[in-house]
Amino acid sequence: MKRFMPFWWFDAVRTEDKLNALAKKGTILRGMGNLGVFEFESGAPAEYVHRCVFLPGCRGKVPAGLQEKGWETVCARTNCYIVRNRDTHAGISYEREKKANNISIAVLFFLMCGVFGYLSGYLGAAADHSSETTFSELAGAIVVFTLMCLLMIVLVTVHSHLSKKGDALKLGGAIKTIPEENFIYTKEQEKQMKREGTLKTSFRPGWFYSPDKAGEYVENMAQKGWKFYRLDEAGVVFYFVKSEPCHIAFVTDYQNHADDGYFTMAKDDGWKLEFTSVSRVMGFSMWTKTYADGEEEPEFYSDTETAYQQSKKLLIAFGIPFALIMVCIALFGSIIISNMLAEEETGVFLAAMTGIYSVLFVEFAVFFVKIAGYFLRMRKRRNL
Amino acid sequence: MSDNAKLLKTWLPMTETAFYILLALLEPRHGYGITKFVEDLTEGRIKLGSGTIYGTLTKLTRDGLIEIYDNSDKRTVYRITDSGREILHAESERMRSVYEDLSAVEKQMGEKI
Numbered sequence: 001m002k003r004f005m006p007f008w009w010f011d012a013v014r015t016e017d018k019l020n021a022l023a024k025k026g027t028i029l030r031g032m033g034n035l036g037v038f039e040f041e042s043g044a045p046a047e048y049v050h051r052c053v054f055l056p057g058c059r060g061k062v063p064a065g066l067q068e069k070g071w072e073t074v075c076a077r078t079n080c081y082i083v084r085n086r087d088t089h090a091g092i093s094y095e096r097e098k099k100a101n102n103i104s105i106a107v108l109f110f111l112m113c114g115v116f117g118y119l120s121g122y123l124g125a126a127a128d129h130s131s132e133t134t135f136s137e138l139a140g141a142i143v144v145f146t147l148m149c150l151l152m153i154v155l156v157t158v159h160s161h162l163s164k165k166g167d168a169l170k171l172g173g174a175i176k177t178i179p180e181e182n183f184i185y186t187k188e189q190e191k192q193m194k195r196e197g198t199l200k201t202s203f204r205p206g207w208f209y210s211p212d213k214a215g216e217y218v219e220n221m222a223q224k225g226w227k228f229y230r231l232d233e234a235g236v237v238f239y240f241v242k243s244e245p246c247h248i249a250f251v252t253d254y255q256n257h258a259d260d261g262y263f264t265m266a267k268d269d270g271w272k273l274e275f276t277s278v279s280r281v282m283g284f285s286m287w288t289k290t291y292a293d294g295e296e297e298p299e300f301y302s303d304t305e306t307a308y309q310q311s312k313k314l315l316i317a318f319g320i321p322f323a324l325i326m327v328c329i330a331l332f333g334s335i336i337i338s339n340m341l342a343e344e345e346t347g348v349f350l351a352a353m354t355g356i357y358s359v360l361f362v363e364f365a366v367f368f369v370k371i372a373g374y375f376l377r378m379r380k381r382r383n384l
Numbered sequence: 385m386s387d388n389a390k391l392l393k394t395w396l397p398m399t400e401t402a403f404y405i406l407l408a409l410l411e412p413r414h415g416y417g418i419t420k421f422v423e424d425l426t427e428g429r430i431k432l433g434s435g436t437i438y439g440t441l442t443k444l445t446r447d448g449l450i451e452i453y454d455n456s457d458k459r460t461v462y463r464i465t466d467s468g469r470e471i472l473h474a475e476s477e478r479m480r481s482v483y484e485d486l487s488a489v490e491k492q493m494g495e496k497i
Contacts (some may be wrong), residue, residue: 055452057445065412065454065461093455253435257442261460265415266434268459287434302433303401309439 001027006036009080012052019050019082029082032075049088050074053081054259066092093260177275182230190239198242200226205236208284209318209370211252212377218250218288228288231275235284249289250274251300254313256283271300304382311371311378319371326364333357391447391471398475401432401440406464406472409450414459415441444468 008015019029026045032038055062056079062071070085071092083092185193193199207214218228218238226240228248251271255262263273263285271287289298301307336357340350395402408421419432441462444450449468454461464472490496 055455056442057448057451063452063454066456069454069456071456091456093458093460251435255438258438259455259460260458261415261455262434262438264458264460265419265438268416269419269434271434299431299433300435302431302436303399305399306401306433306436306439310435 001040001042002033003038003040004036005038008036008038009052009077015052015082016050019084020048023048023050023084029074029084032077032082046086047088048084048086049090050082050084051092053083053092054079054257055081056257177233177235177277178230179273182272182274184229193241199229200240202238202240203236204238206367206370208235208252208286209314209367210374212374214252215250218248222246222248228274231286235275235277235286247291247293247295247297249291249298249300251287253285253287253300254283254310254317255285256317258283258285266300270298304378304384308378308382311375314371315375319368319375322364322368322371326361326368329357329361329364333361388467388470391449391467392474394447395449395471396475396478398471399440400430401436402444403472403475404430404432405437405440405444406449406468406475409462409464409468412453412461412463414461416459417461 005015005018022029022040023046026043027040028043028046028048029050030039030041055076058076058079058081060073060076061067062073062081062083066083069090070087071083071090072085074082074084076082085092185199190199194201204214204217207217221240222228222243223245225243225245227243227246228250229239229241231238258276263276266285266287267273271289273285274288275284275286277284287300291298301310333353336353337350340353398406404422404425405418407425408418413421415434415437418437419434422430422432441450445452445462447467448465449471450462451465452460453463486497
């Protein structure tokens with residue numbers, strides 16, 4: 001018997017539930033063909049717990065320690081495995097929350113690419129004067145694109161709200177960027193403290209593109225008697241509370257495959273998790289550690305090479321795409337504005353278009369400069 | 385070039401971090417277990433940071449020098465593989481040669497450098 005489950009990995013929780021339910025009815029998973037075709041065989045009804053897990057470097061077999069605990073491999077695709085166990089209480093560590101969230105991230109990403117491709121086609125046609133595409137069609141495409149962007153913002157907001165409320169989208173429960181225990185004060189208490197001058201906030205968009213500067217900023221604030229308290233859920237607002245001058249190490253780490261072992265290791269070493277991104281695309285985690293006067297500053301990276309490699313990863317993952325986006329913005333902006341000028345378009349629409357493209361260009365340019373600066377500083381430190 | 389020759393070219397000479405991690409993983413250990421082992425072995429001379437360990441573990445796993453042994457709870461346990469043992473052996477031999485060369489020079493000079 002065969003079943004087609006193409007998005008099994010993107011909705012791991014649902015896949016696991018389905019496989020458990022089928023096994024109970026005597027439909028046992030035997031293996032997996034190409035393109036998400038699952039193969040089953042009939043057998044005696046059995047109680048199994050199935051898990052979709054990410055196991056790098058295991059060459060098709062579950063690790064020995066897991067085998068000893070009753071886990072067996074049913075099938076594997078590169079590093080993604082489906083494993084099962086007769087012991088329904090057996091544990092296994094995996095990135096359920098991040099993985100579950102990836103379905104929406106992937107859908108949004110492909111949607112964005114589609115719209116971008118469509119718009120690019122229109123722009124290309126508009127730039128070609130022999131084409132029949134008129135400027136009003138081009139303006140229409142821009143309006144559609146803007147609306148799609150707004151729709152995506154709404155979708156992301158609604159999704160993040162629903163997933164925080166629970167299982168509304170069956171995406172594996174709450175996805176939180178900040179651990180619950182970090183909220184020492186209630187919202188009302190925070191408002192009160194702000195009025196009394198014992199709590200202050202600082203809005204710093206894009207700070208994680210130069211994390212070393214952010215670390216210096218938090219340390220300086222702590223020495224002035226403003227101890228870091230928390231970040232907001234989007235990770236752009238810093239909250240500080242009035243305290244005695246102290247020392248605090250603040251580190252931003254970028255890992256696109258951070259498993260449970262990563263978080264537990266850092267916590268065991270005394271680091272406190274302040275924030276973690278909800279997707280692998282933005283794989284940032286922020287950690288703090290307080291230390292006493294005269295004590296050596298704790299180091300998340302004990303060698304300059306790792307710090308340099310971190311900055312290089314950031315440059316590749318964000319710096320280069322941002323540079324390409326800047327080129328696209330400059331190109332699209334110049335085509336649109338020159339078309340407007342050619343058709344003697346003036347007034348609000350021309351001003352709005354010029355304004356939007358200038359702001360977008362400056363924003364990405366600032367982010368790019370931050371990342372490039374971070375990379376150069378880390379490279380200089382390594383080469384010292 | 386054979387796989388082993390490629391690994392030798394990639395990993396030798398080895399960083400102090402990779403060497404001590406491989407040494408620690410002669411027995412299955414989790415991330416913080418590695419930190420403690422290295423700190424105790426070197427009497428505090430080397431304290432590996434979590435970010436450094438995780439990055440190196442990822443690279444060593446990718447190249448098949450270590451493997452995940454167990455991740456049934458929140459701590460992923462790793463252990464060295466046969467390839468990892470071969471690379472560790474080659475690095476140990478290299479370091480022994482370096483030490484012997486140093487000793488020979490010191491003997492000629494009649495004093496420690």
